[in-house]
Amino acid sequence: MDCSHVFDFKVSRLIVVFTLFLAFFFVTPLLYAQEDTLKTTEAAHAEPEAEKKFNLGKFALHHVADSHSWHVFGDYTIGLPVILYTPSGLVFFNASEFHHDEEAKVVVERAGQRFVMAHDKIYYASERANEHGAYAEHDDAGHVKNARPLDFSITKNVCTLFLSVVLLLAVFLKVANGYKVRNGKAPKGLQSWFEPIIMFVRDDIAKPNLGHKYERFMPYLLTVFFFIWFNNMLGLIPFLPGGANLTGNISITVVLATITFLLVNFNGNKYYWKHIFTPDVPWWLYIVLVPVEIIGIFTKPIALAIRLFANITAGHILVLALIGLIFVFNSVFVSFVSVPFALFIYGIELLVAFIQAFIFTILSALFIGMAVEEHH
Amino acid sequence: MELLLPEIGLVVFQTIAFLLLMFVLAKFAWKPILASIKEREHTIDEALNQAELAKQEMVRLAAQNEETMKQARAERDLILKEAKTLKDSIVNEAKQQAHTEGAKLIEKAKIEIENQKKAALAELKNQVSTLSIDIAERVLREQLADKAKQQELVAGLLKDVELN
Numbered sequence: 117m118d119c120s121h122v123f124d125f126k127v128s129r130l131i132v133v134f135t136l137f138l139a140f141f142f143v144t145p146l147l148y149a150q151e152d153t154l155k156t157t158e159a160a161h162a163e164p165e166a167e168k169k170f171n172l173g174k175f176a177l178h179h180v181a182d183s184h185s186w187h188v189f190g191d192y193t194i195g196l197p198v199i200l201y202t203p204s205g206l207v208f209f210n211a212s213e214f215h216h217d218e219e220a221k222v223v224v225e226r227a228g229q230r231f232v233m234a235h236d237k238i239y240y241a242s243e244r245a246n247e248h249g250a251y252a253e254h255d256d257a258g259h260v261k262n263a264r265p266l267d268f269s270i271t272k273n274v275c276t277l278f279l280s281v282v283l284l285l286a287v288f289l290k291v292a293n294g295y296k297v298r299n300g301k302a303p304k305g306l307q308s309w310f311e312p313i314i315m316f317v318r319d320d321i322a323k324p325n326l327g328h329k330y331e332r333f334m335p336y337l338l339t340v341f342f343f344i345w346f347n348n349m350l351g352l353i354p355f356l357p358g359g360a361n362l363t364g365n366i367s368i369t370v371v372l373a374t375i376t377f378l379l380v381n382f383n384g385n386k387y388y389w390k391h392i393f394t395p396d397v398p399w400w401l402y403i404v405l406v407p408v409e410i411i412g413i414f415t416k417p418i419a420l421a422i423r424l425f426a427n428i429t430a431g432h433i434l435v436l437a438l439i440g441l442i443f444v445f446n447s448v449f450v451s452f453v454s455v456p457f458a459l460f461i462y463g464i465e466l467l468v469a470f471i472q473a474f475i476f477t478i479l480s481a482l483f484i485g486m487a488v489e490e491h492h
Numbered sequence: 493m494e495l496l497l498p499e500i501g502l503v504v505f506q507t508i509a510f511l512l513l514m515f516v517l518a519k520f521a522w523k524p525i526l527a528s529i530k531e532r533e534h535t536i537d538e539a540l541n542q543a544e545l546a547k548q549e550m551v552r553l554a555a556q557n558e559e560t561m562k563q564a565r566a567e568r569d570l571i572l573k574e575a576k577t578l579k580d581s582i583v584n585e586a587k588q589q590a591h592t593e594g595a596k597l598i599e600k601a602k603i604e605i606e607n608q609k610k611a612a613l614a615e616l617k618n619q620v621s622t623l624s625i626d627i628a629e630r631v632l633r634e635q636l637a638d639k640a641k642q643q644e645l646v647a648g649l650l651k652d653v654e655l656n
Contacts, residue, residue, distance in 0.1 A: 181495065274505045277506060278509065295525055311529070314525060339513060366497070372510070
């Protein structure tokens with residue numbers, strides 16, 4: 117099956133060109149920035165603890181990662197509920213009890229167990245504090261070595277997940293209601309807004325890849341498409357209802373890719389399995405080809421998961437890095453350059469939000485289509 | 493690297509939430525939506541087909557009308573032509589008849605006139621003869637009033653008679 121048409125979109129090509137173009141402009145200021153950081157580091161060494169220096173990498177990673185609190189504005193954040201599964205049962209408390217601690221210095225004690233939080237992850241606390249006042253052991257790279265309880269907390273991403281589920285339900289139940297009210301008539305309002313997109317998923321994603329069997333997979337394809345698209349868009353809203361990087365989180369994309377993986381392999385017909393275990397090649401090539409095909413079963417969904425996660429996270433990091441430049445240079449004049457650039461990236465991100473939803477859905481449809489295809 | 497490690501909590505919540513979302517949407521949104529779209533497409537297709545058929549029917553009817561009109565016109569022309577020839581023939585015939593009738597009448601009149609003329613002539617002859625006899629009688633009577641003259645006449649008559 118020829119898959120090249122999937123990547124042969126003008127839009128994708130345009131984005132690649134733009135990204136390369138931008139990267140060219142990017143690398144230079146970043147190099148300067150590094151130099152600058154080095155200088156400030158030296159300066160900081162010269163006059164110790166003069167000013168808390170700005171770390172762009174940490175800043176960006178902190179903002180794309182999940183969190184136990186939700187920033188509202190200024191210094192005001194909402195502490196989210198923490199739910200931990202420990203050997204002595206479930207433990208509940210509010211994350212604000214850690215007082216925004218990032219360094220495992222604040223211990224919360226529940227059900228005879230002590231917990232600390234470092235970089236928005238919860239660990240079992242060490243017996244006593246180390247020389248920095250942290251109740252945790254660190255390895256050489258500075259990572260916390262302590263054991264972790266199973267964390268089922270309602271984090272920022274979980275909140276956004278629920279929010280997006282509610283939003284999707286509200287929107288599409290309303291759209292479905294529109295079809296009931298105006299049965300057989302022209303669509304109106306929200307209904308007419310989403311109908312072309314639903315038709316797009318059906319006619320341009322499902323039908324070309326799945327043929328006459330497309331109807332069975334429509335619920336999954338439509339749900340996954342709109343779930344990814346809505347969450348990509350929500351992730352682009354920088355304040356409260358959005359602000360979480362849900363589709364840029366590997367946990368989310370792994371689950372979606374796993375569902376695709378299960379759909380592909382549970383719907384795979386005999387031709388699909390024959391293609392994997394007894395391909396049409398001389399038998400001595402089986403030694404190479406069969407392992408490759410078996411690995412291929414798993415690499416396809418893994419690539420799906422990584423692609424979505426990486427694209428969305430990269431976009432967020434790009435915007436954060438551009439804004440962060442202002443703080444790296446510690447000059448408001450940098451904003452004259454970096455804010456327009458960040459806005460430009462934002463515009464592209466709006467496109468990427470759609471394109472990534474489209475690519476995930478069309479590749480899922482393609483993989484399922486390859487598994488259910490009838491050979492004559 | 494931390495970004496690449498899935499978190500158990502988020503994985504569990506995502507699995508539950510997504511599957512729930514998919515089943516609810518599949519039952520209450522996608523199924524009715526896709527069914528409606530399909531039905532509407534079907535209706536539109538049918539309506540278009542119907543329109544196409546109606547158009548063909550109309551074209552057919554228009555052609556038929558044109559044909560009927562043409563036929564009617566031809567028929568009218570034919571009838572008119574026939575009527576004209578009929579009229580001409582009737583007129584001609586009438587003329588002919590009138591002519592012959594006239595001729596006949598004239599002939600009859602001529603004969604009558606001839607007859608009348610003959611009768612008149614005969615009558616005239618009779619009258620003339622009667623009159624002349626009358627005159628002759630009177631003249632004779634006058635002349636024969638004296639004896640001499642009677643003698644003379646007899647002599648004259650007798651002179652004319654030749655004895656054979």
